[in-house]
Amino acid sequence: MEIIREVKAMKAYVRSIRNKGETICLVPTMGYLHEGHLDLMRMGATMADHLVISIFVNPTQFGPNEDLDKYPRDMERDEKLAASVGVECIFFPDASQMYPDGYATYVNVERITQSLCGASRPNHFRGVATVVAKLFNIVEPDFAIFGQKDYQQLAVIRRMVNDLNMNVKVVAHHTVREKDGLAMSSRNKYLSPDQRRNALVLHKALLYAFSLVGSGEKSSAKIREEVMDMIANTPECVIDYVEIVDPDTLEPVESIYADVVMALAVKVGSTRLIDNMTLEV
Numbered sequence: 575m576e577i578i579r580e581v582k583a584m585k586a587y588v589r590s591i592r593n594k595g596e597t598i599c600l601v602p603t604m605g606y607l608h609e610g611h612l613d614l615m616r617m618g619a620t621m622a623d624h625l626v627i628s629i630f631v632n633p634t635q636f637g638p639n640e641d642l643d644k645y646p647r648d649m650e651r652d653e654k655l656a657a658s659v660g661v662e663c664i665f666f667p668d669a670s671q672m673y674p675d676g677y678a679t680y681v682n683v684e685r686i687t688q689s690l691c692g693a694s695r696p697n698h699f700r701g702v703a704t705v706v707a708k709l710f711n712i713v714e715p716d717f718a719i720f721g722q723k724d725y726q727q728l729a730v731i732r733r734m735v736n737d738l739n740m741n742v743k744v745v746a747h748h749t750v751r752e753k754d755g756l757a758m759s760s761r762n763k764y765l766s767p768d769q770r771r772n773a774l775v776l777h778k779a780l781l782y783a784f785s786l787v788g789s790g791e792k793s794s795a796k797i798r799e800e801v802m803d804m805i806a807n808t809p810e811c812v813i814d815y816v817e818i819v820d821p822d823t824l825e826p827v828e829s830i831y832a833d834v835v836m837a838l839a840v841k842v843g844s845t846r847l848i849d850n851m852t853l854e855v
Contacts, residue, residue, distance in 0.1 A: 575662060601615050602709055604629065604632065604760065629664055630709075686824045721750065765843065780849060787853040811840050830853065
């Protein structure tokens with residue numbers, strides 16, 4: 575497995591693959607890999623001739639009071655895990671490679687970035703779209719895999735790829751969960767044992783909303799109210815948002831007559847967690 579740290583070297587690696595007429599699948603990550611990441615990589619290994627992952631904690635998607643400095647990092651561990659699922663190359667640049675002196679170009683996806691996480695994390699998706707666009711230009715993947723846990727991120731990237739006519743197929747992978755239902759996330763390591771138990775309310779609330787829609791409830795307001803009460807009554811849980819939205823536009827839906835997505839963000843202690851679920855009619 576190759577570890578490549580420089581953009582020029584990564585582009586040379588890609589040229590050697592392209593010269594042989596072979597394909598590439600990219601799984602972008604910020605490292606501190608967990609089983610959810612590895613599931614994406616296993617999927618990627620079946621889709622192309624070469625499996626590449628990136629590990630880059632992208633500073634442009636973090637706000638001034640967010641956890642950039644303490645975001646978990648363990649490259650030695652990540653290398654072993656990546657090798658175990660067939661990764662052939664890790665692109666592991668530092669910030670000076672991705673944003674050299676004088677850097678001044680950003681990608682801004684409008685409308686769908688204004689709600690949900692975009693409302694409480696200004697410029698977050700500008701940073702996400704910019705770094706993903708750069709990764710696509712550097713690695714030139716035929717396929718790129720993203721988890722559905724970050725539903726809005728997936729929607730933003732799909733919109734960017736479509737609008738900018740990028741030659742990559744964006745593939746969604748279902749949310750990977752722990753046995754008790756908590757969505758896998760690198761940030762879960764921040765949770766104390768009590769907070770870890772309290773965090774289960776996110777998945778329980780989504781399942782409850784799913785059951786309400788399944789039993790015929792059509793009012794988004796009623797479902798949101800019940801879910802918010804459920805979360806608010808759980809210790810150390812503070813709601814950022816609970817929304818029911820159109821799966822494509824992410825616009826709020828008032829009455830449910832077709833499949834919708836419930837998305838939520840909750841601070842458990844000081845750790846911000848997100849989750850979502852399609853509510854099927």
